[in-house]
Amino acid sequence: ETGVTQSPTHLIKTRGQQVTLRCSSQSGHNTVSWYQQALGQGPQFIFQYYREEENGRGNFPPRFSGLQFPNYSSELNVNALELDDSALYLCASSPDERGANEQFFGPGTRLTVL
């Protein structure tokens, strides 16, 4: 059984650029959630995808968008990057969307915006 993987591990961008982060869910999991974790803070919920549809969104602007593919891998896209977008981006998969399940997290992508 393969765990959750994310790519790239680290990324440096400049303000105003766009970035795409990728996540491969754990085998058999149809739900993926994305989180932003600033230094010294807990993960903040960005959005969730269930069977390729967005299934809930946190307090993030529309320039944060996502996709989930038929094989349940997913992407997080961030447009018009701002300095405050610098953070660890985590994806987590779970076996269904109902929520009362443990989430399996990937190792994260460290994004630095200069």
Add this chain to the structure above:
Amino acid sequence: SQKIEQNSEALNIQEGKTATLTCNYTNYSPAYLQWYRQDPGRGPVFLLLIRENEKEKRKERLKVTFDTTLKQSLFHITASQPADSATYLCALDKFVDSSYKLIFGSGTRLLVRP
């Protein structure tokens, strides 16, 4: 709005003692609560889930309590070891767009001295 509070100060204890971490919440009645462990530069790892109708849950050296009257969860690690040193996050469910999503506290860092 919903608020989750974990002690931001690190907890520093001697090996062999019991570590007790606190998670308080306000303005919400969660259906369940989860605890995760996070090591530096890595994604959180699920430890325990407790539901609102459960008072206590145990797993090996770990114990979680859930007091819905006090709006508090306590997380205990008995016979602590240096390998238990990490940041511990509590997370509550929140109903977002017709299903439950996880909202995390900012975590408490535990340091176990040999």
